Amino acid sequence: MEAITGDHCNTEESRLYIFLSVVMSAEFILALPLNLSILYVFVFKFKFWKNNSLFLFNLVLADLLLLICLPFKVHNFVTGMRKSDDNIICKAMLFMLFLNRGASIAFLTVISVDRYFNVVHFGRKNFLKILKKSPHISILIWLLLLPLTVPTMLETFECCNSFGRAENHTLMTQVADFLRETVFFTQILIPFGVLVFCTVQINNRLRRKTVGDKTKLRRAVFLMASVVLVFTVCFLPLAVSRMILLIVRVREYAVAEKSVVQIYDALMCLSYSDCLLDPLVYCFCHSKFKEVYLSSVLPSRVKRQTHESERRVSRDLVNSIPLSSHKSVSEP
Template sequence: MANGSIYQLIEDCEATHKGLYKFYAAVMIIIVMLALPLNMSILHLFIFKLKFWKSNTNNVFLFNLVLADMLLLFSLPIKAYNYIQGERRNSNDAVCKAMLFMLFLNRGASIAFLTVTSIDRYFNVVHPGRKNLLKALKKSPHISIFIWLLLLPLTIPTMLKNFDCCNSHKSDGNQEDTLIKDVVDSLREAVFFTQIVIPFVILVYCTVHIVNRLRKKTVGDRTKLRRAVFLVTTVMVVFSLCFLPCTIARAVLLVARVQEWHESYQDKATVAFDGLMVLSYLDCLLDPLVYCLSSTKFKALYLSTYFPFLLKDGPLPMDSSTGNTTPNPKRNNVI
């Protein structure tokens, strides 16, 4: 394939490696098949068992985190279909913008609630006696509603086809409206990077201080301390695995655009970015596992509700008023 035809395919949002994009589509379908029932089952527990809106814990944040992940999953089959057809975006303008809106709103919400949950855990562990605004607000849905509303205007700049096709700051030889286009492109890219870089810095700060605090504690159950350290470290690893690679790939792609690298290098950067964006969708599967099923109590509730045969002594008795399980001191924990 000639270089000119490769460049034209990139500009037209056509897949230059159709076999590879079909593989990307298969990965997204597998993610949906695994993550959708998991997220739906956890939402069922939050609503009908835990009654999260009455809880004084961070269940409200976790509910919104899982909700954001599940809404994002509904967009992936359309994305997978486009990849199978050899298109990097939907050819219908309305569907394309709706897809970008769903993808970035719900991914942004997922990152936001993940970050807020980590901040809440930071205050509980590092500053357990200190009063803070988050501790007061988390008892009501107002902060969750505020986060969703805040993300709406931040999502609007991404609802353009040239973002989905990675065509920001492209050189088209037309000098008219160049300044306006550059401002819009820069704003759009700033939103993309801000949604990831700032939460990552916050997560690193919270994780380091939580780990240091837990390691300095000389009293308490050492097993619980090790489990807590493992959990916050795992959260950091999951975030780094899902979101940092696509952020780096996006930065490389922008450099390739601005510096007008050879078409073949731009093509490789584009394909790599699309593949790492698919990797970021794995967050929809890992979030419930890390935040929900890593809790011994929640895991016991989950197993007693959906897989009671995995419990050694049968289902855990349930407190109907709170949705919490009542432990039996004579029985062992879940498998």
């Protein structure tokens, strides 16, 4: 089997990477105005600090910071490179990608755990219910994520020179490889396990409820389903492809490696679509957000729907009046 001792991050299939650059450009064009408008609504209309929506606000910030990286990735792919030739830009990009993807995953997990406690353990003391009203836990999450990005800065990650594949193979590179891969996989797999547990428990709670209004429970199930959707589409395929890529590289399957690298890069581009899927979480997490957002971004449509609903209600009221009442009114 042919071994590859180095990786200079060249794109061997130019047509594929041109297509991926088009996909990322579309994600950027669609997601940037969407998330900017959501940020505007959160700050000026929804007043997130009064509606216990600090976690959602931080999720929007993480998505916007992640979007900053897309034009650089597009430029690299168009010029035939998987990463920037400039070492400083490359490490800055890795830092931003890991920090903000980690923040997105962390806040999605915290939102889901908070909803789990509110539904399954309703009435008990919920520490998240207290902490989410203050910015302390959000600041703590960002601070805890900072040291987790350090391993990505030690050695190149973008081209996957891991476990003996780096040009200067030393004990330091082995430790950096182990830490980097551990952070990458645990950052995705452990939160996904937590999400599955919370989703199952909330769904069981909905099934056991035989009396009373189930609206809150159904909204919680939809929220968990939207978070699991984000993980299933954006993060899990990336983790699986990364695992396969590491196995192929360690066993030095040079022919298969070229195809697996392209699949990994394609799924990496797909992972950026969480910036388009996260608004589903906002709508299901807070019942009033969708109404406030639509009234702010599309006020004319909301007014038209309001007028139509008012006419419908008045028509139903008229139809509900007995026929004898109409006659009596019409008679002199």
